[in-house]
Amino acid sequence: MNEASNIQRVEASSIHARDLDLGYRAPQTLIAKGISFDLFPGELTCLMGPNGVGKSTLLKAILHQNPPLKGKVFLDQVDVSVLSNRQRAKKLAVVLTEKITSGEMTVNELVALGRVPHTGWSGLLSPRDKLMVKKVLDLTHISHLANKKLAALSDGQRQTALIARALAQDSKVLILDEPTAHLDLTNRFEIMHLLRHLAKKSSRAILVVTHDLEVAMETADKLWIMEARKPLLAGCPEDLMIQGQIQRLLPGDKWQIDPQSGKIRLLDPAKLPNIEGPSHLSQWIRNVFRKNPELYQPKQIRVRDQPFGISLFFPNREEKVTSIAEMIRFLRTQPT
Numbered sequence: 001m002n003e004a005s006n007i008q009r010v011e012a013s014s015i016h017a018r019d020l021d022l023g024y025r026a027p028q029t030l031i032a033k034g035i036s037f038d039l040f041p042g043e044l045t046c047l048m049g050p051n052g053v054g055k056s057t058l059l060k061a062i063l064h065q066n067p068p069l070k071g072k073v074f075l076d077q078v079d080v081s082v083l084s085n086r087q088r089a090k091k092l093a094v095v096l097t098e099k100i101t102s103g104e105m106t107v108n109e110l111v112a113l114g115r116v117p118h119t120g121w122s123g124l125l126s127p128r129d130k131l132m133v134k135k136v137l138d139l140t141h142i143s144h145l146a147n148k149k150l151a152a153l154s155d156g157q158r159q160t161a162l163i164a165r166a167l168a169q170d171s172k173v174l175i176l177d178e179p180t181a182h183l184d185l186t187n188r189f190e191i192m193h194l195l196r197h198l199a200k201k202s203s204r205a206i207l208v209v210t211h212d213l214e215v216a217m218e219t220a221d222k223l224w225i226m227e228a229r230k231p232l233l234a235g236c237p238e239d240l241m242i243q244g245q246i247q248r249l250l251p252g253d254k255w256q257i258d259p260q261s262g263k264i265r266l267l268d269p270a271k272l273p274n275i276e277g278p279s280h281l282s283q284w285i286r287n288v289f290r291k292n293p294e295l296y297q298p299k300q301i302r303v304r305d306q307p308f309g310i311s312l313f314f315p316n317r318e319e320k321v322t323s324i325a326e327m328i329r330f331l332r333t334q335p336t
């Protein structure tokens with residue numbers, strides 16, 4: 001980035017930091033050095049990295065819960081350390097991986113707490129506040145849970161209620177730590193698509209810490225990849241995938257990201273059988289041999305669709321099966 005474009009981007013970013021040292025005091029522990037980032041309005045950014053690398057520590061620096069050991073974080077060009085808690089809460093909403101202690105509270109009451117920066121601690125909701133609570137309950141598909149106590153919710157429902165509370169805060173910056181951790185397959189996409197939609201529709205800057213590469217690739221505008229003792233790497237997810245940079249999320253040489261599917265898999269064993277047939281079928285047969293390197297490998301495998309069938313070719317015969325389970329059973333009977 002040259003200097004002129006750098007200045008332009010700094011002006012546009014909602015959160016900006018350069019060359020931070022992140023860590024803890026008493027005793028002083030340095031976790032990450034030289035960390036720089038810009039979070040832009042209208043974008044959903046996913047922060048990814050191995051366990052313990054310092055993602056939550058970075059969030060705590062942005063939130064001023066644990067200020068950086070060196071450097072400053074700017075929220076709308078204002079140093080976060082000079083903002084009061086109330087000023088920060090109006091600009092920035094957070095969903096952390098917190099345990100809810102007050103299980104007696106209802107979902108409606110929890111979400112209404114999101115309006116506190118706007119109502120004051122009296123907690124009296126104006127009609128506009130009540131409308132906002134209703135709107136976010138609808139948006140997150142939990143209106144039917146409004147009067148349920150938090151203690152009576154599943155982990156995923158509680159997580160969604162916390163997200164609704166943050167949305168009710170109606171801030172321009174939203175930060176979420178592993179929001180999809182407890183959600184089922186559909187809801188992890190639903191919630192992330194909702195966050196993406198909010199980023200676009202109301203020009204919010206949204207930062208999500210996640211370990212879910214599939215959801216991040218599907219929804220994020222930007223990825224921030226955090227590695228031990230390295231500067232933060234930021235980029236468009238598709239560029240990072242094509243450039244092989246996503247592989248940085250998997251230190252060591254045991255696991256590999258397939259740049260075509262974006263899926264994580266064991267590094268290919270030296271030899272896989274020769275498989276002919278449509279790629280959407282042959283890839284799943286290949287998957288079986290990757291998972292079961294001990295399986296007897298025929299000379300050639302041919303797979304076909306409609307009706308589904310697999311032909312296994314041996315030096316002097318052909319065996320036909322009609323499912324992958326049947327293929328595995330058959331190959332297990334073969335001497336290795």
Ligand SMILES: Nc1ncnc2c1ncn2[C@@H]1O[C@H](COP(=O)(O)OP(=O)(O)OP(=O)(O)O)[C@@H](O)[C@H]1O
Pocket residue numbers: 024029031049050051052053054055056057058
């Ligand atoms: N309050 C603290 N005091 C000292 N060290 C801490 C504190 N909290 C976390 N750490 C350490 O900081 C390092 C980074 O932790 P952090 O929680 O930021 O990692 P993370 O990337 O969010 O990990 P995960 O993916 O497992 O959530 C870890 O080594 C952790 O032990």
